[in-house]
Amino acid sequence: MNQVVIVICDSLRADLITATDAPFLSELAQRSARFANHAGVFPSTTRTSAASIATGCLPARHGLLGNTMALDEGDGLVCLSVGKPDFRDRLHRATGRTLHVPTLAERVGHAGGTAIAISNVSPGAAYFLDPDGYGWVYNPAGSFGPARRPLPEGEGLALSKGAAGDDAATERFCEDVLCRRAPSVALLWLSEPDYTGHHTPLGGPAHRQAIASADANVRRVALTVSRLDPAGRRILFIVGSDHGMETVAETIDLAFLLIEAGLKRAPNSSDVVVAPNGSAALLYFSDPEGPLVGKVAQFLRAQNWVGRMFVGPELAEVGLPTGSAMRIALTLKSEQRANQHGVPGHSHIVRDWLEPKDVTGFGQHGGLGRNEQSPFLLVSGGGFTPGVRSRRSSLTDIAPTVLRHLGLPSAGMDGRPLPH
């Protein structure tokens, strides 16, 4: 039976794949279909991207709107981190569902196949690959089997983010998942170079080492894949990233500025709730039809740190829903100025009071900046021929490509199968 193996190197920008830092990926790119015009989703955050890779849909359709989201659990809208282990259950309790569309794990499960994911990033990003438990999801915060049955501690994933944890996750992926269990869809989500990029300058020695770590782990998986399928036809091998990064310029305290402008009552008030998403923010309103939406939009339009803004029906232009309590999405201003290591791209970010640390000069993402919107994608095996594809592709094209290889339909997705 055909199989698919996917590896995601979190945050790895296409332009930072060089022969020095990522020798294996550079070589793999020569013998893969390389999608040179590959785009992320908006917000360009890991949890939203994970849901888009899993469903082939944009956030408007799958419903997971960022790394943070405002949720009304009975006492009005409150901003919560989607990354926490309990967010999936809280979302389900508050709204009666998780993602609004089926995942690869669900579609493959219904067809009699299996899906196994090992994810060394936040529990939220891991669990939204398969939030309703059709396959297996392994994450250091807790691992689940079918029907979301918690796996005993010994079967779980006792790792931490960073290169050492990624190495151990990769070993487990190759030995246990690929060689022993051979599922229809196997996905490995590495924490590097995202983990290091968030607390060191992009292109600095630590960040470059983190890129090398991801490169070495992709190599381990690729060697396993070619051992299992020497002809390179049965296994479709997909390697990519979810988004890139920009260097943080300034941090804007958006909620405070709204309070100061008389547009928000208090830090925890639910009249307007800011959901910070790195270099983007989504604003939720307790009265989405009320006049406050227009007043806040007018205020934001006058701010020189705002990049692009989408209000009401304009949200559809960037793949966001138009009928929810979230009525304004904005990106912060970005520019191509290089950092001290020659890596282009700076952006302002929105202060996140759930994680209030100073990250000026380090990597961040979430918006529509050129560098955070430049993930990479390499596809080999399964009939893909080497060469550059310059047609625009998206994270949402991965799931339909997976289903085509498995002989399954991909109706109801925003993405399209990638050209061989």
Ligand SMILES: [Zn+2]
């Ligand atoms: Zn990410």
